[in-house]
Amino acid sequence: MQAPPLLVAEKVTKRFPGVVALREVDLTVDSGEVVAIIGENGAGKTTLMKILAGILPADGGALAVAGKPVVFSTVRQAVAQGIVLIHQELSQLSNLSVGANIFLGREPRTLGWIRRRRIAREAVRIMRRVGLDLSPDISVASLPIGQRQLLEIARALSADARLIIMDEPTSSLSEREAARLFGVISELTAGGVAILYVSHRLREVEAIADRVVVLMDGKNAAELVGSDISHGTMVRSMVGRDISGYYARKPRLKGACVMEVSAAATTAWPDCSVSIKLHRGEIVGLAGLVGAGRTALLHALFGLDRFAHGKVRMNGQPLLLTAPRDAMAAGIGLVPEDRAGQGLVLEMIVQHNMSLASLTQRRRIVLGGAWERTFCRDMIRRLCIDSMRQRSAVRLLSGGNQQKVVLGKWLLLGPAVLLLDEPTRGIDVGAKQEIYQTMEALAEGGIAILFASSELEEILGIADRVLVMHEGKVAGELTRERMTEENVMHLATGQRAA
Amino acid sequence: MKKLAGISGLFLAVFVFTGVLEPNFLTGYNLQNTLRWTGLFGIISVGTAFVIITGGIDLSVGSVVGLVGVVTPMLLVGLGWPVWLTLVMVLAAVLLIGFVHGILVTRVNLQSFVVTLCGLLIYRGLARWITGDQTQGFGMAFDGLRQLAIGRIPVTHSFGLPIPFVILLVLAVASAVLLNCTVWGRYMKALGHNEEAARFSGINTNRMVTFAYIIGAVTAGLGGLLFALDVNSVQPAAQGSFYELYAIAAAVLGGCSLRGGEGSIAGVVIGAAVLRLLYNAINILGISTQLEFAIIGAVILCGVTADEMVKRLSAVRALRRAT
Numbered sequence: 001m002q003a004p005p006l007l008v009a010e011k012v013t014k015r016f017p018g019v020v021a022l023r024e025v026d027l028t029v030d031s032g033e034v035v036a037i038i039g040e041n042g043a044g045k046t047t048l049m050k051i052l053a054g055i056l057p058a059d060g061g062a063l064a065v066a067g068k069p070v071v072f073s074t075v076r077q078a079v080a081q082g083i084v085l086i087h088q089e090l091s092q093l094s095n096l097s098v099g100a101n102i103f104l105g106r107e108p109r110t111l112g113w114i115r116r117r118r119i120a121r122e123a124v125r126i127m128r129r130v131g132l133d134l135s136p137d138i139s140v141a142s143l144p145i146g147q148r149q150l151l152e153i154a155r156a157l158s159a160d161a162r163l164i165i166m167d168e169p170t171s172s173l174s175e176r177e178a179a180r181l182f183g184v185i186s187e188l189t190a191g192g193v194a195i196l197y198v199s200h201r202l203r204e205v206e207a208i209a210d211r212v213v214v215l216m217d218g219k220n221a222a223e224l225v226g227s228d229i230s231h232g233t234m235v236r237s238m239v240g241r242d243i244s245g246y247y248a249r250k251p252r253l254k255g256a257c258v259m260e261v262s263a264a265a266t267t268a269w270p271d272c273s274v275s276i277k278l279h280r281g282e283i284v285g286l287a288g289l290v291g292a293g294r295t296a297l298l299h300a301l302f303g304l305d306r307f308a309h310g311k312v313r314m315n316g317q318p319l320l321l322t323a324p325r326d327a328m329a330a331g332i333g334l335v336p337e338d339r340a341g342q343g344l345v346l347e348m349i350v351q352h353n354m355s356l357a358s359l360t361q362r363r364r365i366v367l368g369g370a371w372e373r374t375f376c377r378d379m380i381r382r383l384c385i386d387s388m389r390q391r392s393a394v395r396l397l398s399g400g401n402q403q404k405v406v407l408g409k410w411l412l413l414g415p416a417v418l419l420l421d422e423p424t425r426g427i428d429v430g431a432k433q434e435i436y437q438t439m440e441a442l443a444e445g446g447i448a449i450l451f452a453s454s455e456l457e458e459i460l461g462i463a464d465r466v467l468v469m470h471e472g473k474v475a476g477e478l479t480r481e482r483m484t485e486e487n488v489m490h491l492a493t494g495q496r497a498a
Numbered sequence: 499m500k501k502l503a504g505i506s507g508l509f510l511a512v513f514v515f516t517g518v519l520e521p522n523f524l525t526g527y528n529l530q531n532t533l534r535w536t537g538l539f540g541i542i543s544v545g546t547a548f549v550i551i552t553g554g555i556d557l558s559v560g561s562v563v564g565l566v567g568v569v570t571p572m573l574l575v576g577l578g579w580p581v582w583l584t585l586v587m588v589l590a591a592v593l594l595i596g597f598v599h600g601i602l603v604t605r606v607n608l609q610s611f612v613v614t615l616c617g618l619l620i621y622r623g624l625a626r627w628i629t630g631d632q633t634q635g636f637g638m639a640f641d642g643l644r645q646l647a648i649g650r651i652p653v654t655h656s657f658g659l660p661i662p663f664v665i666l667l668v669l670a671v672a673s674a675v676l677l678n679c680t681v682w683g684r685y686m687k688a689l690g691h692n693e694e695a696a697r698f699s700g701i702n703t704n705r706m707v708t709f710a711y712i713i714g715a716v717t718a719g720l721g722g723l724l725f726a727l728d729v730n731s732v733q734p735a736a737q738g739s740f741y742e743l744y745a746i747a748a749a750v751l752g753g754c755s756l757r758g759g760e761g762s763i764a765g766v767v768i769g770a771a772v773l774r775l776l777y778n779a780i781n782i783l784g785i786s787t788q789l790e791f792a793i794i795g796a797v798i799l800c801g802v803t804a805d806e807m808v809k810r811l812s813a814v815r816a817l818r819r820a821t
Contacts (some may be wrong), residue, residue: 304698324700334698342698345691347759356688357699359681367679409699 269472400431
C-alpha cells in the first residue's frame with residue numbers, strides 16, 4: 001500500500017472582512033517534492049501559507065499530515081508536525097549568534113541552564129547540511145543576506161522540518177546565492193524533505209519545481225506538471241489570459257545627453273569611479289549582484305548620499321547634489337527600493353502621497369485649491385489606478401498599485417531623469433507589465449530612465465542597454481546585441497563578457 | 499471630525515455629570531476660572547502636540563515654564579528692564595532652547611526623550627540657581643501686563659472670557675491652519691508617520707523637526723509668562739513642575755499618537771479642557787484631592803482605550819470598503 005501524502009489540504013477556506021481570500025483550495029504535497037505556488041498578488045498564496053504554518057486559522061476545510069487529520073491554532077503545533085515557514089523578511093535576531101538563532105525558542109537546557117556547548121556542536125552539524133561552514137559564535141548581523149537565508153533553512157531543519165515553506169526566498173539574493181539555495185533545496189528533497197516554494201520569479205519556478213499549483217482569486221486555477229511547467233503556460237494560467245509580447249519593446253531613438261556622471265565615486269566605494277551618460281528617451285538597465293553598489297549610486301544621484309568625488313552634469317550644467325531637493329530641482333526623481341519604508345507614507349491617502357514631492361517645487365505654502373486634487377486625479381487615470389481610491393490610505397492598496405502611486409509622485413514633478421530601484425519587486429505579473437508599459441511611455445515622452453533590477457529577464461526585456469556593476473564600479477556596458485544573461489552574469493561576477 | 503467625537507463626548511459627560519451633582523459648578527465665577535486654566539494649560543499643550551506629531555516628545559515644558567516664570571520678574575522688577583526688552587529677551591531664550599533641542603535631535607541624532615529630559619533638569623537647575631531659590635513676583639506693579647493672565651472680556655455681569663483662553667483660541671486657530679492648510683503641516687505629519695519616506699520625497703526633515711521643537715519651546719515660554727503673571731509668586735523649585743505631563747496627556751487625549759503623524763489641534767484643546775474640568779470637578783464635588791492624579795490617570799486610560807477600540811472598528815470598516 002502506498003504511504004499517504006505528507007500534507008493534504010482539502011477545501012481550505014479563509015474569509016477576511018469583506019473578502020474571501022481562499023475558496024475551497026486543495027493542495028497535496030508528497031515527501032521529497034518541490035511544489036511551487038504561483039499566482040498574482042491577492043491570489044491567496046500568502047494566506048494559504050500562513051494557514052499551513054499555523055499563523056492564521058482557517059474558516060473551513062481540513063488539513064492532514066501523513067494521513068492524520070490535524071488542526072493548527074499556533075505556529076508551535078505546525079512545527080511539531082514538521083511544517084516550518086520561512087518568511088520573506090527573515091526573522092532572525094541579528095544581535096544574537098548563529099547558534100543561538102538556530103535554536104531560538106528550543107534551546108537544549110538542563111534545569112533552565114542553556115547548554116551552550118551542545119548548541120554549538122549541533123549548530124555546526126545542521127549548518128553543514130545546508131552547506132554553511134560558519135562558526136556558531138559569530139553574530140548574525142555580520143552575515144550576507146544569502147547566508148542568512150541558508151541559516152533560516154538550517155533553523156527549520158533543526159526543528160526536524162519535513163515540509164519547509166519558502167516565501168519569495170530569492171527576492172534579496174544574488175543569482176549566485178540563489179543558485180546555492182537551489183543546490184541545497186535539491187539535496188534536501190533527495191533526503192525526503194518537501195519544499196513548498198512561493199515566488200514571483202517564474203524562471204526559478206521553471207527550474208526547480210516538480211509541480212506547480214496556480215491560484216487565481218483565492219481558488220485553484222491550474223496544476224502543472226512535467227513539461228507543462230514553462231514560463232508561458234504559467235503566465236497564461238496566472239492571469240487567465242495570454243500575455244503576448246510580455247516585454248513589448250519597441251525600437252527607440254535616443255535623444256541628446258541629459259545627464260552625465262564623470263569619474264564619480266560613492267562614499268561606500270570611494271576608490272571606484274563611475275562614469276555614465278544618460279540620453280533623453282532611453283531606458284538604461286543597471287544590473288549587478290546585491291551589494292554591488294547599484295543602490296548606493298542611485299542614492300548619490302538623488303542627493304541622499306554625497307559623492308566622494310566626481311562630477312554630475314545636467315544638460316551640460318554642473319550640478320551640486322547635497323540633498324534630494326537639489327536633485328528634484330534639476331528634474332531627477334527616485335523610485336526607491338523599499339516601497340513601504342522609503343517610497344510611501346502608508347498611513348496617508350493616495351492624493352497626499354502623490355503630491356508630497358511636488359509641494360516644495362510649486363513654491364506655495366498654503367495648501368488647498370483644486371490643483372492638488374486635479375493633478376492627482378489625472379495622474380491616477382494616467383496610471384490606471386482604481387480612481388475610487390484617491391482618498392483611501394495607501395496601506396490598503398495592493399503592492400502594484402502602491403508602486404504606481406510612487407511612480408505618480410515623481411511624474412507629477414515632470415522629471416527629466418527617473419531613477420528606478422527594483423521597481424517591480426514583489427508585485428504581480430499584471431502590475432509588472434503595466435509598469436513596463438509606463439516606463440516605455442515615459443521614455444517615448446523623452447524621459448531618461450536608469451533602472452536597477454535584480455531580475456535579469458526584465459532588464460534584458462526592457463532596457464536599451466545595460467550597465468553592469470561589480471564591487472562599486474561599472475564593470476561593463478552591454479548594448480542590445482550583446483545583452484545576454486551570460487554576459488551580464490560574467491560582468492557582475494567580475495569576469496569579462498564574451 | 500469623527501476623531502473629535504470621543505473626546506467631545508468625554509468632555510460633555512464630565513461636564514453634565516459635575517453640573518448635575520453640584521450646581522455651583524455652573525456659576526459664572528467657576529466656569530470663568532476653569533476656562534482660564536484651560537487657556538493656560540492649552541497653550542503649552544498645543545506646542546507639545548507639534549513635537550508629538552513629528553514623532554518626538556518634549557519633557558522640558560514644565561522647566562521652561564519655571565525658568566521663564568522666574569526670569570521675567572527678575573528682569574522687570576529686579577533689573578528694571580523695560581517690558582518690551584524683557585519680552586524680546588525671553589522670546590530669544592525660548593527660541594534658542596527650541597533650536598538647540600531640534601539640532602540635538604536631528605543633527606546629533608539623540609533621542610528626543612533624552613534631549614528634553616536633560617532640558618528638564620538643566621532649566622530647572624538654572625531657574626533655582628539664578629534666583630538663589632528665592633520666590634519671585636511682580637508685586638503690585640505691572641498691572642497692565644498682568645491683565646494678560648488675569649484679565650477677562652466681560653460677557654455678562656457675572657461671566658467674562660478670560661484673556662488666556664482668548665489667547666489659546668487665537669493660538670489654536672493659527673496652529674490648526676499651520677497643521678492642516680500649509681505644506682509645513684503636511685510635511686510634519688508625513689515625517690511623523692515615516693521620516694525616511696519624507697526624506698526620500700525631498701522634504702527637509704531636519705528643518706521641519708527643529709521647527710516643531712521651536713514651536714514647543716515658544717508656547718512653553720508663552721505659557722510660562724502667563725502662569726507667572728497669574729500666580730505672581732513664583733517658586734523656582736515648583737513653578738511648572740509636571741506641566742509637561744499635563745501637556746502630553748492633553749495631546750494624547752486629543753488624539754495625538756506618540757508614534758507620530760496623528761493629531762488635531764481642536765482635539766488637543768478639548769483634551770486640555772477635559773483635564774482642567776476633571777481637576778475642577780474633583781475639587782467642587784468634595785472628592786479627596788489626594789485622589790486627583792489617580793482619577794485623571796484613570797480617565798485618560800479609559801479615553802485612549804476607547805479611542806483605540808473605535809480606531810480598530812473603523813479600520814475593519816475601511817478594509818471592507820476598500821476590498
